[in-house]
Amino acid sequence: xxxxxxxxxxxxxxxxxxxxxxxxxxxxxxxxxxxxxxxxxxxxxxxxxxxxxxxxxxxxxxxxxxxxxxxxxxxxxxxxxxxxxxxxxxxxxxxxxxxxxxxxxxxxxxxxxxxxxxxxxxxxxxxxxxxxxxxxxxxxxxxxxxxxxxxxxxxxxxxxxxxxxxxxxxxxxxxxxxxxxxxxxxxxxxxxxxxxx
Numbered sequence: 633x634x635x636x637x638x639x640x641x642x643x644x645x646x647x648x649x650x651x652x653x654x655x656x657x658x659x660x661x662x663x664x665x666x667x668x669x670x671x672x673x674x675x676x677x678x679x680x681x682x683x684x685x686x687x688x689x690x691x692x693x694x695x696x697x698x699x700x701x702x703x704x705x706x707x708x709x710x711x712x713x714x715x716x717x718x719x720x721x722x723x724x725x726x727x728x729x730x731x732x733x734x735x736x737x738x739x740x741x742x743x744x745x746x747x748x749x750x751x752x753x754x755x756x757x758x759x760x761x762x763x764x765x766x767x768x769x770x771x772x773x774x775x776x777x778x779x780x781x782x783x784x785x786x787x788x789x790x791x792x793x794x795x796x797x798x799x800x801x802x803x804x805x806x807x808x809x810x811x812x813x814x815x816x817x818x819x820x821x822x823x824x825x826x827x828x829x
Contacts, residue, residue: 650736654743694758
């Protein structure tokens with residue numbers, strides 16, 4: 633059996649587990665079973681055990697998000713159109729999963745404790761990495777740099793909060809309302825910036 637395939641399966645399984653159950657919601661035995669990985673393979677690939685595997689899953693999530701948003705912003709000249717498309721696709725995925733899937737980063741963060749310092753630092757780096765990417769695309773579209781940073785932070789905070797509320801409600805409405813209001817206000821601000829140029 634290809635050891636690289638086993639490693640990838642372990643990371644992918646942990647990533648899905650973080651989405652559904654948070655950091656501590658899946659035990660090692662179940663994780664190995666879901667990954668179809670032989671016993672001992674976890675510590676062969678991840679000597680630090682479950683925490684090291686979770687760190688690898690968080691890093692993979694950040695890489696995937698960066699690729700997704702790079703493609704998304706390249707397809708839309710207006711960054712607000714890209715954001716609207718992102719939210720629409722998120723709503724569709726949420727409904728398709730029957731509200732069982734969250735953001736792996738947020739789920740892991742919510743399920744972490746102060747003792748999970750390395751994990752929290754990794755999640756924070758992942759959030760910051762994606763927010764900086766957002767801010768760069770927003771700024772490149774003509775928004776002031778400081779505003780772009782603030783808007784990127786607001787977008788992600790609204791998304792994560794709306795996602796949590798939608799999951800517990802079993803309804804997309806909390807996320808839809810949050811972004812309908814947010815994008816309406818930002819588009820009004822966009823007209824101000826355009827007028828000032």
